[in-house]
Amino acid sequence: MADQPVLKLLAKALELWLRQQCEAVQNLEIELQGSSRDLLRGRLAGVRVQARGVRYQQLELALVDLQVSELQLQLGQLWRGQPLQLPAEIPITGLVGFTPEALSNALLEPQWQGIADGLAEQLLGVTPLMGLRIREQRLVFQARGLGSAEPLELETTLCAENGHVRISAAAGGNDALLAMAPAIAVERAAIEAGMVVLEGSATVITT
Numbered sequence: 001m002a003d004q005p006v007l008k009l010l011a012k013a014l015e016l017w018l019r020q021q022c023e024a025v026q027n028l029e030i031e032l033q034g035s036s037r038d039l040l041r042g043r044l045a046g047v048r049v050q051a052r053g054v055r056y057q058q059l060e061l062a063l064v065d066l067q068v069s070e071l072q073l074q075l076g077q078l079w080r081g082q083p084l085q086l087p088a089e090i091p092i093t094g095l096v097g098f099t100p101e102a103l104s105n106a107l108l109e110p111q112w113q114g115i116a117d118g119l120a121e122q123l124l125g126v127t128p129l130m131g132l133r134i135r136e137q138r139l140v141f142q143a144r145g146l147g148s149a150e151p152l153e154l155e156t157t158l159c160a161e162n163g164h165v166r167i168s169a170a171a172g173g174n175d176a177l178l179a180m181a182p183a184i185a186v187e188r189a190a191i192e193a194g195m196v197v198l199e200g201s202a203t204v205i206t207t
Helices: 006-021 035-039 101-109 110-124
Strands: 022-035 046-056 059-068 091-100 129-135 138-143 152-161 164-169 175-180 183-191 194-203
Touching: 006 035, 006 046, 006 194, 059 101, 059 194, 091 101, 101 110, 101 129, 101 194, 110 129, 110 138, 110 152, 110 164, 110 175, 164 183
Parallel strands: none
Antiparallel strands: 022 046, 046 059, 059 091, 091 194, 129 138, 138 152, 152 164, 152 183, 164 175, 183 194
């Protein structure tokens, strides 16, 4: 169905919109689900987006695999050569994957440094956070306090808790709750294939 001219046009419009929302996208694949007949009525059965090398709000996502269920679209502007108009809110489900190196780099950015140092304080009792790495399916936090000669390390495990991410010391003891934005609900958090993987649902605001 994706080889039909109407769906091809919509796929290109969606690709343009997605690239405009991100600071960088290396590889992007869009699979449209539906027929040209339905689309002419403004209905699309679903969309699957798969991408790699995405940079969004200073976060580097190694892997993105998202699904959108039925969409109602206003396509009049698109037929006139104008930008695609999407619904104001779009519910999505799927997963994203972060490498520990990318997370370390992002958490040192001013936008995220307060969260990073808060996690380091709760988990290790010192700040600032120096970096993250993965060791045998554990996420290792590394921080160095003032006057410390050597950095402190803590192996942690991840799990989803009421839509957020609970980070717990693997050997027991300290833990921290990484709160998500109200529009995001994490249903699964894990270390897989050398990445931090978060799976769940979200609402994308397009306006």
